[in-house]
Every structure is written in C-alpha cells, then in structure tokens.
Amino acid sequence: MFEVRRTLPGRKVTDEYAQHGNPWLAWARHSAHRLGEARGWPRKTLLNVEQALVIVLTGHAEGDTVRYSEIFPVLRARGLSVERTTEVLDHIGVFLDDRPSSFEQWLESKLDGLATGIARDVGDWARLLHDGGPRSRARDVATVWNYVNRIRPVLLEWSNRYDHLREVTRHDVLTYLDIVQDAQRQATVVALRSLFRRAKRNGTIFKNPTSRIRVGQREEGVIQPLEPHHLDGSVAAVTHPADRLILALAAVHAARPAAIRRLQLDDLDVGNRRLTIDGRTRPLDDLTRQVALEWLNFRRQRWPDTANLHLLINKQTALGTGPISKSSVAGPALHGQTATLQRLRMDRQLEEALVHGPDALHLAEVFGLSEKTAIRYANSARALLERPLESDPAASPRTHGSIP
Structure with a gap:
C-alpha cells in the first residue's frame, strides 16, 4: 500500500559479504566495466564506482528502486562518485532521479506572493515556454527567466487588487506601461502579450487586454568596433x-x-x-x-x-x-x-x-x-x-x- 525506503548501510560493507548471492551487484559491476571501457574511465574511477556499488546494492532485491536522495549523502560522505555510480545504476534500470527540478524551484519562488488565480495562469504559461507543447516550441530557459522577471512587478501589483488575470483591464496594462522605459516597455509588452494569449487559449480569461497595444520599433544604435x-x-x-x-x-x-x-x-x-x-x-x-x-x-x-x-x-x-x-x-x-x-x-x-x-x-x-x-x-x-x-x-x- 505504500513504499518503504531502504536504509543504506552506515558502516563499511565487506566485499565478500556484498557479493554473496547478490546478482544485482554482479550485473552492476559488469556494467561498470563495460561503461568504463567505452568511456575511458581510469582505474581509480572504476575502483571508486565499484566501492560505491557495494554500498548501494547490498541487500538489493527484485523490484527495489535506488533513489538519488538516498545515495547522495552516503556516497558524498565517503568521497565516492555519485555521478558515475548513478550512470551504472541507470544503465541496469534500478535508478530513480528524485531531485527537484531547479526550474520548478525557481518558478515557485517567482510565483510566491501572487494571487492564487494569477499564479496558476503564470505557472502554466511559464512551464509551456520552458517545456514546449503540441503547438509551441520550448524556449531557452534564459528567455523564460527574462519574461517572468520582467512582468513579476506588475503581477505583484495586480495581485493586491485582483484574484484572477481575467480581472485585468486594458487600462491596467497601459497604466503600467506608461511608467516603463522605452526598451523595457517593448520587452514588457511582448511578455504580457504572450501570457494573456496563453490564458485566452486556456479559457481562463474572456478578453485579452494586450490586444492592439503596439509594441513599437526599438531604434537600433550603430554597433561600435572594439578598441x-x-x-x-x-x-x-x-x-x-x-x-x-x-x-x-x-x-x-x-x-x-x-x-x-x-x-x-x-x-x-x-x-x-x-x-x-x-x-x-x-x-x-x-x-x-x-x-x-x-x-x-x-x-x-x-x-x-x-x-x-x-x-x-x-x-x-x-x-x-x-x-x-x-x-x-x-x-x-x-x-x-x-x-x-x-x-x-x-x-x-x-x-x-x-x-x-x-x-x-x-x-x-x-x-x-x-x-x-x-x-x-x-x-x-x-x-x-x-x-x-x-x-x-x-x-x-x-x-x-x-x-x-
């Protein structure tokens, strides 16, 4: 009914004890040698991984899953390679990378402070930009950072008055754009337009308040040569x-x-x-x-x-x-x-x-x-x-x- 996490041995496990009747360790060691040969691992790295596998796979049984969160503190404390060991475990099909996404952690911090309804639409939009979809290509993560950071101030301001993006009016958008500088105004309009278009497609807003707001042409200066x-x-x-x-x-x-x-x-x-x-x-x-x-x-x-x-x-x-x-x-x-x-x-x-x-x-x-x-x-x-x-x-x- 529920999954029990294994506790890795806290003391050193002897090689002979670990090998006794443990086909998973034998398979992992074989895979480690094959990977090491294919990728040019030096002998020191291979020995390091073998020692880590002995610790991780002691007592391993059919159906067990080795999680990153379980092995990271144990291997790191012993100075053993987490990255190379997880490569082997993934190769034999017993590894689960349960690390939280760095993008999700960042996005949650940016959604903090927003009204619940607004945060829901912004989160859906940002994830679509990052991951892509059936009719939308994935954007570079830096683009997503720039978009969200650019409009976060106005989203916080609207969250003080509204619970949902559908309450935002064209007047609200234009009022904010009046206090934004020229180059920043263009980037802000592009980001807001992208957000409200996504919300309109999802049916969470009835009317796009950014429609017919001109982005404007940014004057490009002359590129100067380096001295x-x-x-x-x-x-x-x-x-x-x-x-x-x-x-x-x-x-x-x-x-x-x-x-x-x-x-x-x-x-x-x-x-x-x-x-x-x-x-x-x-x-x-x-x-x-x-x-x-x-x-x-x-x-x-x-x-x-x-x-x-x-x-x-x-x-x-x-x-x-x-x-x-x-x-x-x-x-x-x-x-x-x-x-x-x-x-x-x-x-x-x-x-x-x-x-x-x-x-x-x-x-x-x-x-x-x-x-x-x-x-x-x-x-x-x-x-x-x-x-x-x-x-x-x-x-x-x-x-x-x-x-x-």
Missing part, C-alpha cells in the same frame, strides 16, 4: 588551452557559445585546414590552427583514454559523452573584460562588413545570420564607413592580432 586595448586585455587574460581556443573561435569565426559546445573532433580537420561550425565549413586560419593544436595536445595528455567525441571537454565531461556546460564555455577568464565572447563575436561580424563591404547577403552566408541581424550589421558598417575620416577611430579596418 585594440580591449582585445589585448582579453587575449592576455586567457591562459588555459581550452579558453584560448574558445576565444579564437569567437573572435575569428564569430562562433556562438552553443555552437562551440556542440563542436565535435571531426569538425576540426587540421590536415586539410577546414573547420565546420553548425554545418558551415570554413577555412582554418593559422591562429585558430595554432591554438587548436595546443588544445588537442593538452587534451591528449590530460585524458588519453576519453571516449567523448566533443572537441572541448573538461574533467566533468571527460568520463562521459556530453558537452561542457554553458558556464564553462561562457569565458570565465574574460569576466570583467570589455571584450567578452559576445562582444568578440559581434566585433568579428562587424569587421567582416567593414572589410568586404556592408553586404547583408554576404554576412548571412558567411556567419549564418538571420536577415534582420545581417541588415543591422550592414547598416552599422555603412554608417562607420561614411563617418568623416578625422572623427572615425575605426576608419581603417583592423585585423585581429595573434594570441601569444
């Missing part, structure tokens, strides 16, 4: 071979962080001097080739047996097959620098437009930009090229220096 000392500062800040390669990919090839994370070893063809980024093959310049060879040599010495086919790996991913995390590729070494990876990517695209002319079609072809983005870079380059020479610090296109 040479900004570039020099970022080049001097990166010392690790992986960071140097990431910087080169952003500064020379305008690669986005997500594209850098997805790069495979086969995408780098050193012999034929070709590099493929998101399906677009381009020449491999001397600078990128140099730092790529440095990284490959470091990678080979540090993790000679890894089976991870991603070009960039670290100590967390070298024993698996997944990409490095977003935070790892975000350029921790560039924190505090003006020339961040984002600015370097933008600067490279602007430089292309300055050198080859403000041709939006050329930019779209070279970097895979959308029509709107390519036009913006072309317009910025045209404005810079038409600027009077004496007042133009970027009158002559510059080239990216080398990474020492």
Whole structure:
C-alpha cells in the first residue's frame, strides 16, 4: 500500500559479504566495466564506482528502486562518485532521479506572493515556454527567466487588487506601461502579450487586454568596433588551452557559445585546414590552427583514454559523452573584460562588413545570420564607413592580432 525506503548501510560493507548471492551487484559491476571501457574511465574511477556499488546494492532485491536522495549523502560522505555510480545504476534500470527540478524551484519562488488565480495562469504559461507543447516550441530557459522577471512587478501589483488575470483591464496594462522605459516597455509588452494569449487559449480569461497595444520599433544604435586595448586585455587574460581556443573561435569565426559546445573532433580537420561550425565549413586560419593544436595536445595528455567525441571537454565531461556546460564555455577568464565572447563575436561580424563591404547577403552566408541581424550589421558598417575620416577611430579596418 505504500513504499518503504531502504536504509543504506552506515558502516563499511565487506566485499565478500556484498557479493554473496547478490546478482544485482554482479550485473552492476559488469556494467561498470563495460561503461568504463567505452568511456575511458581510469582505474581509480572504476575502483571508486565499484566501492560505491557495494554500498548501494547490498541487500538489493527484485523490484527495489535506488533513489538519488538516498545515495547522495552516503556516497558524498565517503568521497565516492555519485555521478558515475548513478550512470551504472541507470544503465541496469534500478535508478530513480528524485531531485527537484531547479526550474520548478525557481518558478515557485517567482510565483510566491501572487494571487492564487494569477499564479496558476503564470505557472502554466511559464512551464509551456520552458517545456514546449503540441503547438509551441520550448524556449531557452534564459528567455523564460527574462519574461517572468520582467512582468513579476506588475503581477505583484495586480495581485493586491485582483484574484484572477481575467480581472485585468486594458487600462491596467497601459497604466503600467506608461511608467516603463522605452526598451523595457517593448520587452514588457511582448511578455504580457504572450501570457494573456496563453490564458485566452486556456479559457481562463474572456478578453485579452494586450490586444492592439503596439509594441513599437526599438531604434537600433550603430554597433561600435572594439578598441585594440580591449582585445589585448582579453587575449592576455586567457591562459588555459581550452579558453584560448574558445576565444579564437569567437573572435575569428564569430562562433556562438552553443555552437562551440556542440563542436565535435571531426569538425576540426587540421590536415586539410577546414573547420565546420553548425554545418558551415570554413577555412582554418593559422591562429585558430595554432591554438587548436595546443588544445588537442593538452587534451591528449590530460585524458588519453576519453571516449567523448566533443572537441572541448573538461574533467566533468571527460568520463562521459556530453558537452561542457554553458558556464564553462561562457569565458570565465574574460569576466570583467570589455571584450567578452559576445562582444568578440559581434566585433568579428562587424569587421567582416567593414572589410568586404556592408553586404547583408554576404554576412548571412558567411556567419549564418538571420536577415534582420545581417541588415543591422550592414547598416552599422555603412554608417562607420561614411563617418568623416578625422572623427572615425575605426576608419581603417583592423585585423585581429595573434594570441601569444
């Protein structure tokens, strides 16, 4: 009628006792050796996992489930690998990851303080954005964060007067938008419009108060090139071979962080001097080739047996097959620098437009930009090229220096 949680042994379990009549442990050990061989686990890691399996699977019977919440404190206290052990347990079909979703925890904190009816609609909308649906694609989690954070102040204000979104009027929306700045107003209208459209489809509101409210066109300023000392500062800040390669990919090839994370070893063809980024093959310049060879040599010495086919790996991913995390590729070494990876990517695209002319079609072809983005870079380059020479610090296109 109810499920009883197992208590893992608090003392050290002898290997002989654990193996006696325990087919689950034998299967898990076999699976650990197969996974370790396939993924290049060193002997130390394999021994670590075997010790953890002895503790976790002692007394395991048919139908038992091993929960993350049960094994995490026990294994962590002994310095044993939780991640590798759960991989094995999941492989043999006895693992249940019962960790609460970080997104759900964040969302619950943002719904706190809202009226019950409003919180219900906002939660449904945010989850649809995050998870997607039959007629809605999943959005990047950062987009969901921005949307919810943008409209949380007005939702709290409305929660003081209303119990449901259906009570919010067009006048309420316009009153709030009157006190929001231009750029923030556009983002707020977009988020509110998305929320009320979802509520209308669900039938929880009768009329969309954001309909026919104009978003307005945001004036895009001229993209300015980075100053040479900004570039020099970022080049001097990166010392690790992986960071140097990431910087080169952003500064020379305008690669986005997500594209850098997805790069495979086969995408780098050193012999034929070709590099493929998101399906677009381009020449491999001397600078990128140099730092790529440095990284490959470091990678080979540090993790000679890894089976991870991603070009960039670290100590967390070298024993698996997944990409490095977003935070790892975000350029921790560039924190505090003006020339961040984002600015370097933008600067490279602007430089292309300055050198080859403000041709939006050329930019779209070279970097895979959308029509709107390519036009913006072309317009910025045209404005810079038409600027009077004496007042133009970027009158002559510059080239990216080398990474020492």
